[in-house]
Amino acid sequence: xxxxxxxxxxxxxxxxxxxxxxxxxxxxxxxxxxxxxxxxxxxxxxxxxxxxxxxxxxxxxxxxxxxxxxxxxxxxxxxxxxxxxxxxxxxxxxxxxxxxxxxxxxxxxxxxxxxxxxxxxxxxxxxxxxxxxxxxxxxxxxxxxxxxxxxxxxxxxxxxxxxxxxxxxxxxxxxxxxxxxxxxxxxxxxxxxxxxxxxxxxxxxxxxxxxxxxxxxxxxxxxxxxxxxxxxxxxxxxxxxxxxxxxxxxxxxxxxxxxxxxxxxxxxxxxxxxxxxxxxxxxxxxxxxxxxxxxxxxxxxxxxxxxxxxxxxxxxxxxxxxxxxxxxxxxxxxxxxxxxxxxxxxxxxxxxxxxxxxxxxxxxxxxxxxxxxxxxxxxxxxxxxxxxxxxxxxxxxxxxxxxxxxxxxxxxxxxxxxxxxxxxxxxxxxxxxxxxxxxxxxxxxxxxxxxxxxxxxxxxxxxxxxxxxxxxxxxxxxxxxxxxxxxxxxxxxxxxxxxxxxxxxxxxxxxxxxxxxxxxxxxxxxxxxxxxxxxxxxxxxxxxxxxxxxxxxxxxxxxxxxxxxxxxxxxxxxxxxxxxxxxxxxxxxxxxxxxxxxxxxxxxxxxxxxxxxxxxxxxxxxxxxxxxxxxxxxxxxxxxxxxxxxxxxxxxxxxxxxxxxxxxxxxxxxxxxxxxxxxxxx
Numbered sequence: 001x002x003x004x005x006x007x008x009x010x011x012x013x014x015x016x017x018x019x020x021x022x023x024x025x026x027x028x029x030x031x032x033x034x035x036x037x038x039x040x041x042x043x044x045x046x047x048x049x050x051x052x053x054x055x056x057x058x059x060x061x062x063x064x065x066x067x068x069x070x071x072x073x074x075x076x077x078x079x080x081x082x083x084x085x086x087x088x089x090x091x092x093x094x095x096x097x098x099x100x101x102x103x104x105x106x107x108x109x110x111x112x113x114x115x116x117x118x119x120x121x122x123x124x125x126x127x128x129x130x131x132x133x134x135x136x137x138x139x140x141x142x143x144x145x146x147x148x149x150x151x152x153x154x155x156x157x158x159x160x161x162x163x164x165x166x167x168x169x170x171x172x173x174x175x176x177x178x179x180x181x182x183x184x185x186x187x188x189x190x191x192x193x194x195x196x197x198x199x200x201x202x203x204x205x206x207x208x209x210x211x212x213x214x215x216x217x218x219x220x221x222x223x224x225x226x227x228x229x230x231x232x233x234x235x236x237x238x239x240x241x242x243x244x245x246x247x248x249x250x251x252x253x254x255x256x257x258x259x260x261x262x263x264x265x266x267x268x269x270x271x272x273x274x275x276x277x278x279x280x281x282x283x284x285x286x287x288x289x290x291x292x293x294x295x296x297x298x299x300x301x302x303x304x305x306x307x308x309x310x311x312x313x314x315x316x317x318x319x320x321x322x323x324x325x326x327x328x329x330x331x332x333x334x335x336x337x338x339x340x341x342x343x344x345x346x347x348x349x350x351x352x353x354x355x356x357x358x359x360x361x362x363x364x365x366x367x368x369x370x371x372x373x374x375x376x377x378x379x380x381x382x383x384x385x386x387x388x389x390x391x392x393x394x395x396x397x398x399x400x401x402x403x404x405x406x407x408x409x410x411x412x413x414x415x416x417x418x419x420x421x422x423x424x425x426x427x428x429x430x431x432x433x434x435x436x437x438x439x440x441x442x443x444x445x446x447x448x449x450x451x452x453x454x455x456x457x458x459x460x461x462x463x464x465x466x467x468x469x470x471x472x473x474x475x476x477x478x479x480x481x482x483x484x485x486x487x488x489x490x491x492x493x494x495x496x497x498x499x500x501x502x503x504x505x506x507x508x509x510x511x512x513x514x515x516x517x518x519x520x521x522x523x524x525x526x527x528x529x530x531x532x533x534x535x536x537x538x539x540x541x542x543x544x545x546x547x548x549x550x551x552x553x554x555x556x557x558x559x560x561x562x563x564x565x566x567x568x569x570x571x572x573x574x575x576x577x578x579x580x581x582x583x584x585x586x587x588x589x590x591x592x593x594x595x596x597x598x599x600x601x602x603x604x605x606x607x608x609x610x611x612x613x614x615x616x617x618x619x620x621x622x623x624x625x626x627x628x629x630x631x632x633x634x635x636x637x638x639x640x641x642x643x644x645x646x647x648x649x650x651x652x653x654x655x656x657x658x659x660x661x662x663x664x665x666x667x668x669x670x671x672x673x674x675x676x677x678x679x680x681x682x
Contacts, residue, residue, distance in 0.1 A: 031423075032470030035412045036263020038153075041160035044075035050672035052163035055099055056092035060673070061680035073672035080674050088669060090532055090539055091655040094648040095155070097541055098148060099167075101127045102647040104207050105230060106174030107191050108144035109647065110136035110625060116642035117543060119535025126541075126645070129204040136644060137625050138207050139243060141191035142178045144626060146253020147649045149175050150460075153260050154656035161670040165264075172261050173270065175254055177228060179277040181242045183221045184335065185347040186280030188246040188254070192220065192229075194238035206232055209241070215336050215382045216245040245334060245379070248389045248402070249457045254278060255402075256460045259409050259468060275413035276347070282406045283348030285330040285391070286356035288373070292363075294325045299361035302370065303327055303395075324394070328431055330403060331356075331390040336382035351407070351422055357385075393433045397440025397486065398458035400433035401479075405465035412468060434475060438482050441490035447611055447633045448565045449573035449587035455491055455500065456629035462487060463503040471509070480508045488516050496615030498524045498531065498654045499628035506661040521663060528658065531618040531627075531651055535642075542646040544623040544639030549597040552620050552635045556612070562635065563613040564600030565589065570608060598635060611635060626650045 045052045053070035062068040072081045072092065101123075102111055114133045117126045125131070137144070149171045156164040179185075181192045193207040202208055209217075220240040223229050233240045258274050265271050293300040300322075330352075335343045359369045377387045391399035404427055411419035427433040440458060444450070462483055469476035483504060492500045493516070501524035505517050513520075533540025553562060565573070574586040593599055593607035600608045615632035622637050624630035627650045658664045 031408075031428075031475035032473040033408065033412055034468055034470050037260055037467050038157055038263055040165075040264050041157060043160050043162050043165075044668065045073075045161055045670055045672060048075065048078070048672075050674075052161045053671045053673050054163040054167045056096045056671055058096075062673070062675055064675075065680050067676045067678040067680055068673040069676060070671050071674040072669050073674075074667070074669055076667050080672070081669055084669065085666065086539075087529055087655060087664065088666075091155075091652055092671065093539055094541075094652045094655075095151075097123070098648050098652065101204075102645070103145075103148070103174075104135055104203070104205055105192075106145070106171065106177075107138065107141045107207060108148050108649065109138050109141055109191075109207060111645040112136040113643045113645070117645070118642060119533060119537050119540055119543075119545070129202075132202045132204055133643070134202045135207045137647075138191040138193065138209075140250070140625065142188055142246065142250040143253045144647060144649060145171075145175055145178070146255075146257045147626065147653055148647070149253075149257040149261065151649055151653040151656050153257065153264065154653065154660045156264070158656055158659040159668050159670045163671065168261065169265060169267065169270070172257075172265065172274065173228070175257060176270070176273055176277065177226075178253070179281075180226060180228075180273075181220050182218075182244070184343075184345050186277055186282070186284040187244075187335070188250055188281070189242040189244060190246060190250055192240065192242045194233060195241050196238035200238070203232075206230065208238065213241070213243060216334075217241055217243050218335075244388075246332070246388055248391075249453060251281070251389070252457060252460050255405070255409075256464045259412060259464060262413070278406070279410050279413060280347040281332075282351055282410055284332060284344075285352065286333055287352045287354070288329040288331055288357045288359070289355045290327040290329075290359040290361065290370075292325065292361040293327065294323075294361075296361040296366065299366055299370075300324065303361075321395070326394070327392060328394045329390055329392045331377070332388040334382065334386040334388045336386055338382055338384045338386070350418060351410075353422075353426070393427060393436060394431045395436065397437045397442070398454075398462075400427070400431075400436040401440065401458060401462050401465055403427055404433050404437070405461050405468065408465065408468050428475070434478055437479070438486065440482070441486040444491055445587075446565060446569040446572055447631065448569060448589050448608065450631070452495075452631050453629040455487075455495070455497065456626070459487060459492075459497075459500045459503060463507055466507040477512070480512045483508050484513055484516060488513075488520065492520075494615065496523060496527060496632050497628050498527050499650070502654055502657045502661065502663065505663065506657065524654070524658070525663060527618060528651075528654060531654075534619055534621075534623060536619075541648060542623060542627075542650075543642050544644040545637060546639065546641035547620075547637040549636040552616075552637075553598075555620060557617060559614065560616065561613045562598065562610040564610050565602075565608050567603055570602060624650075628654075 050073060056070055056072070058070040060068050072084045072088065074081050102109060112133045112135065113126065113131050115131060152168040152171045156168045177192070178189050179187065182189050191207060193209050195212065196208045196210060198210045200208060200210070218241060220226070220242055223233060223240040229240060254277070258278055262271055262274060290303060293303060357373070359373065360366060363369070376383055376385045377390060391402050393400040393403040404423060407419050407423045407427060411423070466476070466479050466483060469479060487500065488504055501520035504513065505521040505524070508517055510517060532538030534542050535545050570589060573589050576585050589608050590602055590606035593601060593605070598610045600610050602608060611633040612635055618627070621627060621632060622630060622634050623639055623644065623646065625646060
């Protein structure tokens with residue numbers, strides 16, 4: 001039972017208003033608040049003769065001692081669906097496998113096996129605890145648990161079923177615990193776990209670690225006092241711990257999901273706790289300012305190169321970064337052994353406006369100060385002023401969106417006009433965050449060195465920010481245009497990214513999205529039916545099946561070839577960034593040739609690896625924890641063969657999003673207990 005306290009420690013600062021806040025005061029740039037984002041749907045099973053359930057194909061013993069099966073029910077017809085839509089059935093299967101076999105203590109993780117699991121292996125076999133080697137990917141559990149919560153929310157919004165509401169609320173509590181286990185308001189953990197003696201077998205219901213995990217892993221303070229940790233954590237089997245060093249991508253988990261779920265939750269205390277943690281996170285960010293860059297051309301160039309990249313591709317009407325005189329940053333300070341006695345554990349009164357650190361471009365010490373800041377941001381060592389992650393809303397478009405989203409979210413949660421003023425006067429006014437956001441895709445590296453998770457880090461929050469904005473406000477229209485011109489035209493049009501395509505089509509109106517929106521939706525709906533098990537059986541989990549380069553090339557569909565980088569693309573990738581005589585190396589994509597398949601010989605005799613000329617179809621893509629943040633161009637699979645299994649949220653979230661938006665037609669189906677004539681098993 002969840003025995004968490006009814007109120008957040010030290011009381012949440014006006015964290016759960018009883019009603020939606022009043023409309024925002026009129027602003028020069030014009031914005032309004034869409035709050036709550038979603039309204040709770042009606043339960044289609046209310047008053048029906050059947051009882052709802054949450055896990056597809058689960059069985060129980062009914063009151064008549066006959067077997068009952070959780071099955072797909074058509075509320076309109078008042079009957080169970082004998083031939084459900086294959087995509088719907090696959091969604092319920094993926095949700096089943098996630099709930100039962102990919103979420104220890106609710107935390108999202110990859111199931112790693114002691115042996116290869118062939119395609120078509122029955123669930124009863126691959127789910128057997130004797131074949132569980134360990135849980136993988138736990139360091140990214142915060143983001144993927146948030147993604148799972150998104151899917152839970154969208155499923156409930158589509159079905160309206162009470163069992164789906166309870167499932168969603170339970171997952172919201174799980175997501176909240178990533179904050180609360182740290183005992184530091186607003187400080188997110190990546191996951192929590194038990195530190196056990198080496199040799200202890202893996203547990204199917206809990207995450208075990210056998211090593212200390214370094215300076216970013218800490219014991220949970222007073223685990224009994226939290227009230228929600230499982231009894232197993234308190235049984236003496238191991239030491240309850242949490243993993244820290246949260247990055248921006250981990251923050252995406254609650255950042256996107258919490259404002260979505262807030263208006264749907266019935267438990268006011270739970271809503272207050274969610275709001276409290278997100279507000280405290282925003283308050284925890286420390287402000288850094290870099291001044292007088294126009295007085296030092298070398299300093300301006302160094303800041304631009306180090307923080308924004310060395311080859312911006314700006315549109316003619318974009319803001320000019322050459323005119324910047326002040327850079328404003330918001331950074332998340334890390335707790336570690338160098339500062340734990342002095343680390344600020346308070347929530348804070350408001351967003352920090354007085355700088356924590358100031359760097360002066362005209363100062364003789366500027367070079368040293370900038371290098372020190374770069375070292376604090378490096379994440380390669382734990383220093384007294386170490387920084388987990390940072391936002392630079394005056395310079396980086398994605399960061400500008402994050403800060404606007406976080407601030408508007410805080411206003412929605414509290415109704416406190418100070419957040420509205422900060423968004424209007426500071427972010428939109430002095431910093432020009434909306435204009436900076438319009439440059440978010442000015443630097444897109446070639447596919448051969450591109451980090452595709454960056455798209456996922458900003459795509460979800462941009463969608464969430466658009467959901468919070470009033471569609472008819474000036475800023476709402478502006479940000480929809482940003483989503484179209486920056487995220488689609490420049491960044492996602494050639495990715496085959498079902499996740500972004502559906503978000504784009506769902507929140508950008510047709511008159512702004514135009515044919516691009518229609519193309520994105522067509523691509524998503526053509527790709528989704530082909531997404532599922534990657535071993536040749538769609539209704540199967542996705543696993544890391546080894547597949548050689550030549551094998552994939554032989555299966556390439558017409559129109560997709562192997563493409564080698566040009567010399568210019570290689571130079572772009574490998575070009576170092578020069579900062580005051582210090583060289584930050586670029587991405588080395590060339591290597592001594594080894595005669596392997598897919599090698600491209602460059603002019604200097606070194607080799608690079610070829611990539612697909614267009615996004616690969618889902619059955620040929622590399623296995624991934626979440627497919628839509630990985631390269632769609634990489635050819636061949638190198639992971640251990642059949643020994644790693646994805647949590648499957650990269651199908652569930654997308655399917656339920658398509659159903660929520662009405663992109664997949666058909667009346668909703670819900671899960672309900674189907675009574676059979678078979679006797680209960682002994």
